[in-house]
Amino acid sequence: xxxxxxxxxxxxxxxxxxxxxxxxxxxxxxxxxxxxxxxxxxxxxxxxxxxxxxxxxxxxxxxxxxxxxxxxxxxxxxxxxxxxxxxxxxxxxxxxxxxxxxxxxxxxxxxxxxxxxxxxxxxxxxxxxxxxxxxxxxxxxxxxxxxxxxxxxxxxxxxxxxxxxxxxxxxxxxxxxxxxxxxxxxxxxxxxxxxxxxxxxxxxxxxxxxxxxxxxxxxxxxxxxxxxxxxxxxxxxxxxxxxxxxxxxxxxxxxxxxxxxxxxxxxxxxxxxxxxxxxxxxxxxxxxxxxxxxxxxxx
Numbered sequence: 001x002x003x004x005x006x007x008x009x010x011x012x013x014x015x016x017x018x019x020x021x022x023x024x025x026x027x028x029x030x031x032x033x034x035x036x037x038x039x040x041x042x043x044x045x046x047x048x049x050x051x052x053x054x055x056x057x058x059x060x061x062x063x064x065x066x067x068x069x070x071x072x073x074x075x076x077x078x079x080x081x082x083x084x085x086x087x088x089x090x091x092x093x094x095x096x097x098x099x100x101x102x103x104x105x106x107x108x109x110x111x112x113x114x115x116x117x118x119x120x121x122x123x124x125x126x127x128x129x130x131x132x133x134x135x136x137x138x139x140x141x142x143x144x145x146x147x148x149x150x151x152x153x154x155x156x157x158x159x160x161x162x163x164x165x166x167x168x169x170x171x172x173x174x175x176x177x178x179x180x181x182x183x184x185x186x187x188x189x190x191x192x193x194x195x196x197x198x199x200x201x202x203x204x205x206x207x208x209x210x211x212x213x214x215x216x217x218x219x220x221x222x223x224x225x226x227x228x229x230x231x232x233x234x235x236x237x238x239x240x241x242x243x244x245x246x247x248x249x250x251x252x253x254x255x256x257x258x259x260x261x262x263x264x265x266x267x268x269x270x271x272x273x274x275x276x277x278x279x280x281x282x283x284x285x286x287x288x289x290x291x292x293x294x295x296x297x298x299x
Contacts, residue, residue, distance in 0.1 A: 001097065002019065003025075003052050003080070004097075006094050007092070010089070011040050012037045012039075012040070022052070022053065024215060024245075025051075027047055029045050037089075044066070047064045051209060055205070057095070058079050059077070060076065061076050066088075068087070068088050069087040182238070183237050183283070184282045184283040185282040186280070186282070187201070187280050189202075195221045202240065203235065204236055208234075215229055220271075226274060231245055238283070241262050242260060242261055252271075253267060264278065264284075264286035265280045
């Protein structure tokens, strides 16, 4: 998911900036903003930020003095939609998206088992075989008993074909049932910070950002070595993933620093000085360590 932010009104009118997936885009008056509008005195130094993942894009107000407005409504944190209008200070922005947003559970790209089921249904419909049926025979029309044998052989071939087709469908049904049995229901990540023991719960289709500052969905308290936006977690029906978001000190999964990887029950990862423990309700068991892919796994 990529978002394009166009300045429609204000001192920077006409400028266009891009919010890339997994990266934070900050807008404000200060020089360290990703889009700096120094001449808009109504903007705060860092006024608002955009953060996009693979299925949606969110805007968060960064404790600005005059507030951030989406379609005329003051917001703190909200998901954006194509062509939304953002107002901050004396500037107005429009957001456009490259790629689909708010992917639903029937999207075959996010849920590959749906695609498999569709392909299987199409194949069954194209190759479905008619059931064999017995036809009445007039004994007077039979010239020899050899004709009866040939008819019986043809009928047997058809019955065998039907039996094989039925067995194949039964096998496919069993495979589908097994596939459903490994479907992920919920991800639970536990950790302790200065406020005590805490849990992060995710269902398939959800994403959460963890870090030290107010841009994060989950703020870790009391760990100064965690970056403001440190890592992200996202879940699909078949896997959950951990992604480092260009943190200063990196993210270590099972003692190995990784940019992103699929996580499994029993995994532990460290961000800053905080240890996070993974438990997944459903899903597959972790492969052997030698089969785990850390760096080149598809996002």
